[in-house]
Amino acid sequence: MYSIGDVADMMGINTSAIRFYDKQGLLPFVERDSAGRRVFKKNDLNFIEVIDCLKKSGVPVKDIGHFVQLCMQGDGTLMERYEYLDKEEEVLEEKIEEMQKQLDFLRYKKWYYKTSVEAGTESIHFAPGTNAVDPQTKEKFQTELEHCTNLRDLIDLARPDE
Amino acid sequence: MYSIGDVADMMGINTSAIRFYDKQGLLPFVERDSAGRRVFKKNDLNFIEVIDCLKKSGVPVKDIGHFVQLCMQGDGTLMERYEYLDKEEEVLEEKIEEMQKQLDFLRYKKWYYKTSVEAGTESIHFAPGTNAVDPQTKEKFQTELEHCTNLRDLIDLARPDE
DNA sequence: ATTTGACTTAAACCTGTGTTTAAGTCATAA
DNA sequence: TTATGACTTAAACACAGGTTTAAGTCAAAT
Structure with missing residues (x-):
């Protein structure tokens, strides 16, 4: 369990950047404690690692949001997710x-x-x-x-x- | 001798992008005809090639302007220009x-x-x-x-x- | 009990990088 | 000679990607 500050330190970014990503729909999996504060679970860091990779690869935030949406929909979207990454691999290679x-x-x-x-x-x-x-x-x-x-x-x- | 449209076609960019670069100080060497229209000389394309390379390398326009300024000052700035490119080479490698x-x-x-x-x-x-x-x-x-x-x-x- | 520090939001603000618009100039082809 | 198309400018607009500000909540240490 990590606070937004913990995650910001780990990722080397500003807490307001994380709130911005959340508002843009990149962090729908993040839970809240009784006081309304974001609580990041261990597995959330796996998501954040992917998001960070895509950001560093130059993928626009909205586009990453599309991938995250697929992730939230369960095993039915596995192929779409593969294809998304396959496409981004090609873009990055170019x-x-x-x-x-x-x-x-x-x-x-x-x-x-x-x-x-x-x-x-x-x-x-x-x-x-x-x-x-x-x-x-x-x-x-x-x-x-x-x-x-x-x-x-x-x-x-x-x-x-x- | 080329018009702004010729150059835009050659570089694959919009004429308004070229005007924007000019306004930002990237094209101080471009001359004008009697009607005030930009006239690009053959040698100007060498400059534009460098500018294009730096842009594609992700160098901010203002930063490129600094290099162009050095170019306009003659042989006295050769070393500075070398060091500028040396630095950008390292940035790009990273x-x-x-x-x-x-x-x-x-x-x-x-x-x-x-x-x-x-x-x-x-x-x-x-x-x-x-x-x-x-x-x-x-x-x-x-x-x-x-x-x-x-x-x-x-x-x-x-x-x-x- | 109160102060401190980390968190919350909404909204305003900022920067870079152009694009679009409006109004005008000019050379050339019909 | 007039219409077309390519050029000119200044200024407004757009958009991504945040950052900053203001006002407030809460838990824990003093």
Whole structure:
């Protein structure tokens, strides 16, 4: 048995966030004591763990509410719940893939600035006689990337010894 | 030379989103024609690519504005720009790691529901004589995970042949 | 007995990230 | 030459996801 404060501490969130989730229908299983205070049971933490996972995965609160509603309806909705999680698995996989693409681009730009810092000017990457980046710059990076064994050597700026 | 509509089409966003970014200081380099319309140069697309990457990485608009400001100040800020990207690289790496953790949990829950669907009831995972999930359920999954060669066999529900 | 601290609610407030609306400008095709 | 479509602005609106505030309840320690 835990109070809202206990749960807030355990989850690392604000008590008012928990009350907000409750109001949005995410915690229909939470009971109350004689004074009207929320009482969280041990098994409620399993629910909260799922809710927390979905929130951290970027699922909107209303959407999570739909899943919780399925959970409250017993074994008849087991398949729907499986399908819900199956869908979210796919969404999350795509999200991670997308993030990885952005990370690759960020690393190209780190290389761009590492080499610029080393040269003292960004203009080493400009097309001759212009102030614009040479369209071949990224391909040059790709080539260097393929021929390098250590990504860090390629994109990290050497730090003075500490 | 591109109009705001061209850029919107290329980036797959709304023209009003571009105007919004401009107002927030993300596009100080964009010029105007005699009629006051935005004119995007080829090199502006390089900036927009970076902005788009940072946005997709979850960086707040104001924060991106800071980077753009550095870009407008010439070679004197090269090191700061490198450090900015270095920081964002780390943030993004952590974000991906976090997402991967949520994905692992989601897969545990998929297994939980796959096995429940197969059994016809969720109660196979309850502690004997209770309505609460057995605390050892997750460990049981972990063990099965270690001994399995194909994740999909473990967590994906067999679909009828199509 | 009263004070303290954790809880309760409803309602107001705030931030980020745009979108929509209304009124107007301009180049070009019919 | 006029109608169309793409652009311009400022300001209002929307919406998610909370946080803050104000007023009150209650149990337990002083």
